[in-house]
Amino acid sequence: MSIKCVIELPQLPQRSERAHKGMFGRVLIIGGSRGMSGAVCLAGLGALRGGAGLVFLAVPHGIVPIVAAAELSYLTIPVPEDNHGRIGHGARKMLVDAVAKNDVVALGPGLGMSDDLIELVKFLYLSVEQPIVVDADGLNALASSSGGVDKRSGSFPCVLTPHPGEFARLLGTEIKTVQNNREQLTVDFAKNHNLVLVLKGHRTVISDGSRLAINTTGNSGMATGGSGDVLTGLIAALIGQGMQAFEAAQLGTHLHGLAGDLAAAEHSKSTMIASDLPKYLSRAWQQLQC
Numbered sequence: 001m002s003i004k005c006v007i008e009l010p011q012l013p014q015r016s017e018r019a020h021k022g023m024f025g026r027v028l029i030i031g032g033s034r035g036m037s038g039a040v041c042l043a044g045l046g047a048l049r050g051g052a053g054l055v056f057l058a059v060p061h062g063i064v065p066i067v068a069a070a071e072l073s074y075l076t077i078p079v080p081e082d083n084h085g086r087i088g089h090g091a092r093k094m095l096v097d098a099v100a101k102n103d104v105v106a107l108g109p110g111l112g113m114s115d116d117l118i119e120l121v122k123f124l125y126l127s128v129e130q131p132i133v134v135d136a137d138g139l140n141a142l143a144s145s146s147g148g149v150d151k152r153s154g155s156f157p158c159v160l161t162p163h164p165g166e167f168a169r170l171l172g173t174e175i176k177t178v179q180n181n182r183e184q185l186t187v188d189f190a191k192n193h194n195l196v197l198v199l200k201g202h203r204t205v206i207s208d209g210s211r212l213a214i215n216t217t218g219n220s221g222m223a224t225g226g227s228g229d230v231l232t233g234l235i236a237a238l239i240g241q242g243m244q245a246f247e248a249a250q251l252g253t254h255l256h257g258l259a260g261d262l263a264a265a266e267h268s269k270s271t272m273i274a275s276d277l278p279k280y281l282s283r284a285w286q287q288l289q290c
Contacts, residue, residue, distance in 0.1 A: 003187055006213040010251045012288055013051060013241035024053035025240020028077075028102035029233060030095060030124070031109040031136070032059035032067060034085025039110030039136065041070040042226045045278035046233025047106070048073055050252070052240050055233075058098055060087050086112040092120060099124070104131045106236040108138025109229040118145050126150060131157040131239045135232040136166075143169040151194050157245035158195040159235055163228065167199055187212055196245045198235070200228060204253050208246040215250075217257025221264040226274025231256045234281070258284035 015024070027047045032040035040057055047055045048071070057074050059067050060081030068076050077098050079091035087095075099105055105128055111117060121141035125134065132152075134142065139162050142149050149170055152158050160170075164182075168175045171185065178185060182205050190197040191209025199205040204215040234256055238248035259280035263272045 004211045006211050010247035021053035026054045026102040027052045027104050027236045027240050028056045028098055029106040030058045031111045032063055033112035036110035037063040037066045039229045042229040042274055043109040043233035044074050046230035047237040049278045049281040050234040050237030052237035060085055089116040099128055104236050104240040106133045106232050108134055108136040111137035117141055129156055133159045133232055133236045135161045139166045149193055159245050159249050161198040163200045196249050198249050206249045213250045215253045217254050218260050219264050219269055221269030221272040222260040224274055230277045255284045
């Protein structure tokens with residue numbers, strides 16, 4: 001495999017003392033559904049602790065009270081929902097308008113699956129002219145859509161953050177095949193689709209098709225529901241602060257894993273939970289600043 005292996009971490013985004021919230025990115029997270037409000041809330045916390053200036057959560061109107069109460073810093077955008085409490089077909093125009101007002105979009109945490117959502121995710125994936133981070137049911141929707149994952153037009157950055165099962169669905173193969181050839185498959189997929197791929201797991205693999213980075217932070221305590229949602233928001237926040245997609249994915253994955261290591265040292269790997277991670281992102285950030 002002829003590819004540049006990246007070892008050195010990118011620098012943290014800089015913050016001027018004269019800055020204001022508009023200078024650190026407006027992050028829009030689209031997701032959530034009845035019974036899955038926690039996923040979009042965790043993604044929102046990842047974005048806030050990742051330094052985003054403003055974090056908007058576009059969620060079905062039925063779960064807005066839950067989401068808004070989870071973190072007072074969130075700005076919520078209620079959108080129409082279907083009979084199962086998922087984002088409904090009538091939400092498209094509202095989401096397009098919301099996307100246009102933000103700097104980066106994260107799509108998928110807690111979204112759920114339906115025919116309308118498969119169509120909506122594919123539409124947003126191909127039409128959004130802002131950087132976009134796709135995770136969870138956003139990935140499953142792309143895997144289920146006609147034609148699978150197409151190349152996005154123009155030079156708008158895209159980051160996909162699958163775990164091995166989601167990546168196997170995107171490839172139309174088995175998890176065993178993915179796990180036996182993680183690096184090469186990641187590089188090939190990123191190159192062929194003109195995007196950044198973050199294949200999560202032990203020693204997470206990050207590639208843009210020409211560069212490859214292997215993350216060395218993190219532990220088995222992070223193998224718990226919601227951990228990936230935090231990473232989605234964190235990467236989106238770093239992009240919103242001006243980082244390039246590959247560098248944001250590499251740095252975000254390192255910070256995410258380091259927060260997990262700090263949490264495990266205090267709580268143990270067995271007892272840590274996903275909501276611990278945003279709490280330790282501050283300490284992880286401080287370690288890199290030293």
